[in-house]
Amino acid sequence: MNHRSSIALATAIVLSVIAITIAVTARQSPEPLTGNWVVRTQNNDGTFRTTYLNLKQEGARITGTIRVTQFFYHISESTGGPDRFTITGSMMDGKSERRVQYEGKLVGDELHITTRRRPTDNPTQMVAVRAPAGEGALPARNPLPSLHKVPDNGLARTPPMGWNSWNKFASRVDDATVRSIADAMASSGMKDAGYLYINIDDTWEAGRDARGNIQTNKKFPDMKALADYVHSKGLKLGIYSSPGPNTCAGYEGSYGHEEQDARTYAAWGIDYLKYDWCGARTLYTDEEMPAVYQIMGDALLKTKRPIVYSLCQYGRLDVWKWGADVGGNLWRTTGDIRDAWDSMTRIGFSQNDLAPWAKPGHWNDPDMLEIGNGAMNETEYKTHMSLWAMLAAPLLSGNDLRSMSPEILAILTNRDVVAIDQDKLGKQGRRVWQSGDQEIWSRPLSGDAQALAFFNRGSAAATVKVKWTDLNVNGKWKMRDLWSHQSVDWPGSDYSVTIPAHGVVLLRLSH
Ligand code: GLA
Numbered sequence: 001m002n003h004r005s006s007i008a009l010a011t012a013i014v015l016s017v018i019a020i021t022i023a024v025t026a027r028q029s030p031e032p033l034t035g036n037w038v039v040r041t042q043n044n045d046g047t048f049r050t051t052y053l054n055l056k057q058e059g060a061r062i063t064g065t066i067r068v069t070q071f072f073y074h075i076s077e078s079t080g081g082p083d084r085f086t087i088t089g090s091m092m093d094g095k096s097e098r099r100v101q102y103e104g105k106l107v108g109d110e111l112h113i114t115t116r117r118r119p120t121d122n123p124t125q126m127v128a129v130r131a132p133a134g135e136g137a138l139p140a141r142n143p144l145p146s147l148h149k150v151p152d153n154g155l156a157r158t159p160p161m162g163w164n165s166w167n168k169f170a171s172r173v174d175d176a177t178v179r180s181i182a183d184a185m186a187s188s189g190m191k192d193a194g195y196l197y198i199n200i201d202d203t204w205e206a207g208r209d210a211r212g213n214i215q216t217n218k219k220f221p222d223m224k225a226l227a228d229y230v231h232s233k234g235l236k237l238g239i240y241s242s243p244g245p246n247t248c249a250g251y252e253g254s255y256g257h258e259e260q261d262a263r264t265y266a267a268w269g270i271d272y273l274k275y276d277w278c279g280a281r282t283l284y285t286d287e288e289m290p291a292v293y294q295i296m297g298d299a300l301l302k303t304k305r306p307i308v309y310s311l312c313q314y315g316r317l318d319v320w321k322w323g324a325d326v327g328g329n330l331w332r333t334t335g336d337i338r339d340a341w342d343s344m345t346r347i348g349f350s351q352n353d354l355a356p357w358a359k360p361g362h363w364n365d366p367d368m369l370e371i372g373n374g375a376m377n378e379t380e381y382k383t384h385m386s387l388w389a390m391l392a393a394p395l396l397s398g399n400d401l402r403s404m405s406p407e408i409l410a411i412l413t414n415r416d417v418v419a420i421d422q423d424k425l426g427k428q429g430r431r432v433w434q435s436g437d438q439e440i441w442s443r444p445l446s447g448d449a450q451a452l453a454f455f456n457r458g459s460a461a462a463t464v465k466v467k468w469t470d471l472n473v474n475g476k477w478k479m480r481d482l483w484s485h486q487s488v489d490w491p492g493s494d495y496s497v498t499i500p501a502h503g504v505v506l507l508r509l510s511h
Contacts (some may be wrong), residue, residue: 037128052136069250150327162197167398174219199238227269238272244279266303277313297327320357372399389421390429456499
């Protein structure tokens with residue numbers, strides 16, 4: 001090769017290197033929205049609520065994922081670009097599709113975004129910053145065990161009774177609150193009436209230490225000490241987790257740490273676990289729920305500590321048919337209750353068909369009590385208490401026991417009504433008669449007795465007149481009204497009773 005051609009070759013090589021470098025750089029320089037973005041919102045306990053938007057922008061198209069609390073969405077629609085864009089995420093949750101929509105724009109190197117929970121809500125404004133690639137990614141899906149029957153743990157021979165923090169306190173629950181609720185439980189008469197478990201719901205969790213041990217957040221500095229305190233009052237302590245990576249409020253779940261968490265609970269002295277599906281929906285289908293719940297059922301048994309196992313998956317996949325087989329002592333049968341007449345009655349009066357599945361050790365759970373939370377009147381709260389007793393439902397008070405009125409305390413601790421709930425036969429009541437807004441439910445009790453509840457769901461007082469034989473009540477009985485605490489003379493073959501609006505007349509029939 002002569003000198004000139006060497007120069008030409010060298011020039012060609014240099015030019016190609018430059019061209020390749022330019023091409024590679026161009027390909028590597030991503031469009032501005034591309035990247036992993038995070039919004040960190042501080043909770044009041046040292047933890048953060050995070051939202052990850054893992055975006056890929058290709059011209060006017062944005063794809064990627066959104067992970068927030070218990071949800072993981074794939075972006076299915078997008079419009080606009082860095083100056084103003086809208087992305088819609090969707091995910092399958094059981095058989096239904098969930099969607100979220102975010103609007104946003106790039107401001108410097110921040111994403112300013114707004115979202116609404118429901119189209120009619122005020123928008124929430126958030127600022128996302130760049131996060132390292134992979135941060136916030138969903139963990140890989142762990143394989144599931146094959147199904148077997150988890151042995152009965154021997155607990156909850158009658159429906160569990162106690163208190164749970166969620167309905168009143170939600171994320172505001174902390175160590176001091178739990179201690180003072182335990183004090184009130186012990187001193188108010190609630191404990192004497194049978195209320196035993198003090199259950200901490202979601203938001204006690206922090207992350208995990210280097211060995212994977214679940215940590216408590218600032219609100220619960222020492223869970224073992226808290227358990228000791230609750231036990232010193234003759235009460236028991238319950239806790240909450242999820243089989244998913246995150247709980248419903250977005251806190252750390254037990255996913256991949258089930259046995260380790262069960263051991264931690266046992267070491268702390270925990271007596272009850274509510275295990276809430278929540279973030280498990282990002283990894284598993286509803287059909288996989290039994291296997292997922294079995295993992296914790298086995299793990300709890302393995303600790304050898306008696307821990308009541310409460311399944312919370314909103315009644316999906318007919319949980320009453322398999323809840324006991326995976327070790328469950330109780331299982332939620334519906335979505336969340338609210339302190340409202342409509343919510344309480346929609347749940348309570350829809351439980352009729354589930355009666356065959358309740359039995360000692362294994363109960364249908366129509367959710368915690370709202371009695372005393374203020375949005376229903378005393379008549380309605382008596383209906384709530386009576387209906388839950390007829391359903392052999394767990395009685396987990398959900399109000400502030402430290403400041404309840406004597407009237408609310410009297411409703412929660414009505415011994416006669418509690419005795420119906422706790423009847424050792426463990427048979428759930430059923431509807432035996434209905435006419436418009438009035439319905440009569442009957443529950444067989446031990447000792448050849450029965451409870452009859454005359455409900456009036458209407459908004460005016462109503463008189464119900466029935467023949468005993470229409471209710472399958474034959475012969476003559478001793479009768480007691482459990483709210484007036486009076487015996488009622490046997491009225492003969494017919495019975496007529498006036499029930500207040502939204503009220504109940506609850507009778508115990510015995511020989
Ligand atoms: C779900 C449950 C509730 C409560 C919250 C906590 O909604 O159904 O009972 O535990 O999660 O985040």
